[in-house]
Amino acid sequence: MDDETTSRIISGRTRLFAVIGDPVEQVRAPSLLNALFTRLGLDAVLVPVHATPEHFPHVITGLQRTTNVDGLLITVPHKIRACEFADELGRGAALSGSANAMRRDGNGRWQAENFDxxxxxxxxxxxxxxxxxxxxxxxxxxxxxxxxxxxxxxxxxxxxxxxxxxxxxxxxxxxxxxxxxxxxxxxxxxxxxxxxxxxxxxxxxxxxxxxxxxxxxxxxxxxxxxxxxxxxxxxxxxxxxxxxxxxxxxxxxxxxLDHQLGLYQAFFDLPDIGMTS
CATH class of the missing domain: 3.40.50.720 (NAD(P)-binding Rossmann-like Domain)
Structure with missing residues (x-):
């Protein structure tokens, strides 16, 4: 691990993001997004969450009801089903009928989009x-x-x-x-x-x-x-x-995935400090 990663302190104020999939061993989003959070100086962390198809509804609704969870990334095999748990679909999600990112808005509603x-x-x-x-x-x-x-x-x-x-x-x-x-x-x-x-x-x-x-x-x-x-x-x-x-x-x-990093940054309303990828 680099110094930026090992020096991070997780506290009760840390905002949470999760990437949900089955399996999750292959996901690269945590390394990319956590490095981005560090560069932006944000007290936030993205963690992988392994949810099998039969448990996915319970996992995603549980995360959505966790008030310090600000966003979700969705990977195989849950992208189509994730749309069922959104209050609003963005253009990419509506066109494809699948979602790979979800965010909580200021009113507590969950918006879904697909940037794949x-x-x-x-x-x-x-x-x-x-x-x-x-x-x-x-x-x-x-x-x-x-x-x-x-x-x-x-x-x-x-x-x-x-x-x-x-x-x-x-x-x-x-x-x-x-x-x-x-x-x-x-x-x-x-x-x-x-x-x-x-x-x-x-x-x-x-x-x-x-x-x-x-x-x-x-x-x-x-x-x-x-x-x-x-x-x-x-x-x-x-x-x-x-x-x-x-x-x-x-x-x-x-x-x-590399070309989605800037799209995630805008979708999750993260600050822009110039080039981030």
Whole structure:
């Protein structure tokens, strides 16, 4: 640990933030947000909270009723369900039907937003791979996948193709997005054949565990296709390792989170002292 971390004193006045997920061992938000709190001179701390799906309603409502909890971050697999516990949805959460951040306003109401898609697109652009006019294949129609799908289409991608083994998730996402971007969304029945796209994205949890299968075969992609993975840990997922071996360009998962830091700062109404990332 660095000196800034070890010198922090937690007191009865410390404001609390939590990131809720199942699992939570892989989350990077505590290291990023706690470093930000230190730079801003705030008496606040973000801690990971492990909540299984059956206990999630009790955990999130308990945290919302804890009066020194100011904000929540939501990660896999709770992003879609988190919307049920919000009093108000921001544009990103309303478009995607999922949330990855929640804050308590001055009236005690909880507002939800989703920055996954905006962060992912910002990461693409910063890495020299803007999605505008591109064909994009997205694996995963869960909470993060929904947000990324909406942001990709909002960034004027030419077409988005989505696959999820849970067909109901794909159908729900198609119904949600077709009203905003008609004719630019296709659902795949399988990923067994070749994938014709410029950008291929893994928005599933596959790759977090060493025994996980690949979400799709990089061999099915054409030369020069960008392979992006939103899994944070390990950094070099099996998918990215396999893609690199085929000399395909890759984008690591941390880019999506790194480009959300400023968005979190504004959402939680933290002071701005200049560059923070």
């Amino acid at each position: 898609g905006e962060g992912f697109v910002a990461g693409l652009r910063a890495s020299g791979h803007p999605p505008t006019g591109k064909l994009v294949c997205l694996m995963g129609a869960g909470g993060a996948g929904r947000a990324i799908a909406a942001a990709i289409l909002g960034a004027e991608a030419a077409h988005l193709t989505v696959y999820d083994p849970d067909q109901a998730k794909c159908d729900a996402l198609r119904t949600r997005l077709e009203q905003y971007w008609p004719g630019r969304f296709t659902v795949l029945d399988s990923v067994g054949g070749s994938l014709d796209c410029d950008i291929a994205v893994n928005a599933t949890p596959l790759g977090m565990r060493s025994m996980d299968p690949l979400p799709f075969a990089p061999q099915a992609l054409g030369p020069g296709t960008l392979v992006a993975d939103i899994v944070m840990e390990p950094k070099d997922t099996p998918l990215l390792t396999a893609a690199s071996a085929l000399h395909l360009p890759t984008l690591h998962g941390h880019h999506m």
